[in-house]
Amino acid sequence: MITKAIRNCLANAKERKWDKTYWAFDIHGTILRPTCQTGVISTEFYPFAKEVLQLLSTRKDIVRILYTCSYPNEIVEYVKYFEDHQIHFDHVNENPDVGAGAYGFYERKFYFNVLFEDKAGFDPLTDWEDVLKLIQTFEI
Structure with missing residues (x-):
């Protein structure tokens, strides 16, 4: 489960005195529901994905990496989106x-x-909510 991976990551960071950790995020089937149509970018967030990513975007100790097989022109559109x-x-x-x-x-x-x-x-239908609860409950 993703929350276990996050807890382990943060425990390691604290123990080893890391000033940042690196989190990689796929787009399709993870952040956004896929359109399954060539040339059409996905725009529908899974429940809680947007809220989690907005909260994580405010953190200086978490480096966020977009992990995608999208074409370069689509990556530009996704980054803007x-x-x-x-x-x-x-x-x-x-x-x-x-x-x-x-x-x-x-x-x-x-x-x-x-x-x-x-x-x-990663199950986008359940895991985003678990991550949101985790980051709201624990100082990360």
Whole structure:
């Protein structure tokens, strides 16, 4: 469950005195309901996704990475769409902050602490609400 991953991430950050953590977010089937139509970008948020991402966008200790297979022209549209909803991503499909280092080689697979991805088990119909409750209840 995503809340367990978030709790583990934050516990590690506190223990290791990290000043930031890296959270990657897929778009389709995770943040927005897919249109399944070529050339038509998705615009319908899953319940609580917008609220969670807006709250996370205010945090300086969470680096938000947009993780998507969208075409470059669609990425431009999505970034603008999210910005219009006060949702900000620091990077798209990369994490230039972390490269090769003591914990691994991140030149071809970018580093993240938490992954929001429907294909990795994230359920957008239930998990966003759980994440919202978590971030409202605990200081993160």
